[in-house]
Amino acid sequence: MRPKMIVGTSSDAGKSTLVSAICRVLSDRGVSVAPFKAQNMALNSAVTEDGYEIGRAQAGQAFAARTTATYNMNPILLKPESEQRSQLVLRGEVVGSFSAKEYQELKPKLFGEVLSSFRELAKSYDLVVLEGAGSPAEINLLKDELVNLKLAREVGARALLVADIDRGGMFAHIFGTIKILPDDLAALIDGYMINKFRGDPSLLESGIDQLSALINAKHFGLLRYFGGSRFDSEDSLSIPFGKSSNSGAPLKVGIIAFPHLSNYTDFDPLLTEPFVEVAYLTKKDDIHGCDLVVLPGSKSTIDDLAWLRANFDASIRNYVDGGGCLLGICGGYQMLGHVIEDGIESEVKTASGLGLLDISTKFERRKLTLTRSGRLMDSDVAIDGYQIHNGRVMYMGEVEGLFSLDESPVRHRFGESDGSRGSEGAIRANVLGTTLHGVLESDGFRRWLLRHVASNTNKDYSPGPSYLDLKEEYYNGLAKWLVAATMDTEMLDWLRS
Incomplete structure (x- = not known):
């Protein structure tokens, strides 16, 4: 199977969640699948069984795929230390602390490490699902970009773009993302999905038809807002500062x-x-x-x-x-x-x-x-x-x-x-x-x-259910969520192509 990449119109558009859902859906269908995120910036991390540090989201995606997490699934982890510097964890081990400018200068050398990790995974799995970072349309960073569509092009992956309708301006976000990209990178995007939708889908139909024609990409599904507990979140955008969960509990x-x-x-x-x-x-x-x-x-x-x-x-x-x-x-x-x-x-x-x-x-x-x-x-x-x-x-x-x-x-x-x-x-x-x-x-x-x-x-106090049982239930729920959103589209066939 050809590798697939999930990119988003912005951070927190749903890339990590969608990759987790894809991993569980394909695992349910007997596909040996692995997640891959070349570069992750997060303070949530996990340790692999053999003692290497990776992003927590990739560890969760490996769990969704029912496979063992390895540093190859997240070869570059950046852990912010201040507004100007981040610790660089390369293939599971710390190599130093770098400013944003210093890190940009390192990227050409790091790209080889990214490709090595991807190729090691690709040898062991039927399919590798790559996750982009932020937006692929950061044109000021395209020259040395190593996590989004330039990587997809290098490894022969096809891409799907996901957008968050909750932010407003969803049609413009999708159109603008594709149109600002160089033609060769935009051509890698086969389709798009709309995430966090609430309401009557018929109200979007005419807009979806027009958008698909304008960008020459297929609509792969409308993902309903997925409420409830989250597991293995990637970054602090998910922290409910100023709010309480389960308010009024004993x-x-x-x-x-x-x-x-x-x-x-x-x-x-x-x-x-x-x-x-x-x-x-x-x-x-x-x-x-x-x-x-x-x-x-x-x-x-x-x-x-x-x-x-x-x-x-x-x-x-x-x-x-x-x-x-x-x-x-x-x-x-x-x-x-x-x-x-x-x-x-x-x-x-x-x-x-x-x-x-x-x-x-x-x-x-x-x-x-x-x-x-x-x-x-x-x-x-x-x-x-x-x-x-x-x-x-x-x-x-x-x-x-x-x-x-x-x-x-x-x-x-x-x-x-x-x-x-x-x-x-x-x-x-x-x-x-x-x-x-x-x-x-x-x-x-x-x-x-x-x-x-x-x-x-x-x-x-009376204890709740087993945490592991709830975690399994969560990822199984993600699989059902994705299948329900794509029943009338070509998305699942695209994944297995």
Whole structure:
């Protein structure tokens, strides 16, 4: 099968969701399919089984395709560190930090790495579905473009353009995208889809007919607005700042919205709990009424610690002194300790933490990327998660660990003690911390934590369904969504051509 590329008229048009749906539809039909995104810019990332870092969206797409995620599915991951610089993760490993201009100068050299990853995937699968980034019509960047239609041309892929009708101006977005492109790139687009539609489709028919004639491309389907929970989101456009999910539920979980918040997909499982309301907190008064407060991961730990002190320090201490439950994950866990020694992620060499847990953190140049498994300490509650950090956490004296971890099967790639068997995380009264991302996906631990919070506040809690079951249901739902939208079009035949 010829490779296919999904491009969009803008960011958040639905490219990642559509690729996930395609992967599940084709997997259901016995096709061996792999997702591929040459370059992803996101602070949501995941770790592959063999210990490499990729975008969280591509890990989710691999799950949809029922295959094992590898770094070849996302050879370039850019993780913003500031408005001017991003960390470059190349084929799963960090190679440095670059400004936007420096990265543009690197692109010609990186294109070979992109092609190598694509070709390795293509040898192992019936079909590779490529996802573009942003818009393919950024004509100021076309010269060294490596993720959209120039890549499609290089690997012989045909393309589909998806547009978001929710933004307004959908017909103009599709027409303008195709007409501004050079003829050879525009000719790669065989069809288009309209996403997030609500209403009577007959009202669009005349416009669709006219548009198809104007751009010489087929209409491949009208995708209805897909509501409900999202899984494995790509970027912060999906964070509901200022809003609560499941408002009025018995338990309220407040997540501190750091300026450099990363891996907020850690909290997807909480969104599936019927007895839990989730809110992102942006000011100190937001803590009032929370039953659990979470300090999440951060791409700039010391900078976010300074921001936390300026905005939440007193309110967090009052909350903890009043018996409130506080959870830190990765960077948030490091902030709960006494001291952070950096000089790697930040120019600041040393910063005092909140001192709520007896730990210290020292940053090392090599990033740790490991999948981990084990159990809740002194219990048979199984847990799984993954570590992505430069900061190595050390206990200061006698510390009660939160988890007992098994040895990582890929620890040989890292330091002598990294990935070893033993105690991880810390707990003191109602303050808990862990380096593990994704640990809330473990039903046993999530339910243990929420029962603890409910008991602490004398509130009701009844667990929701298994997270893995809901995730399967979500991707199966995406498949049905796509099939329903394309029943009367040639889209599925096009995919298998």
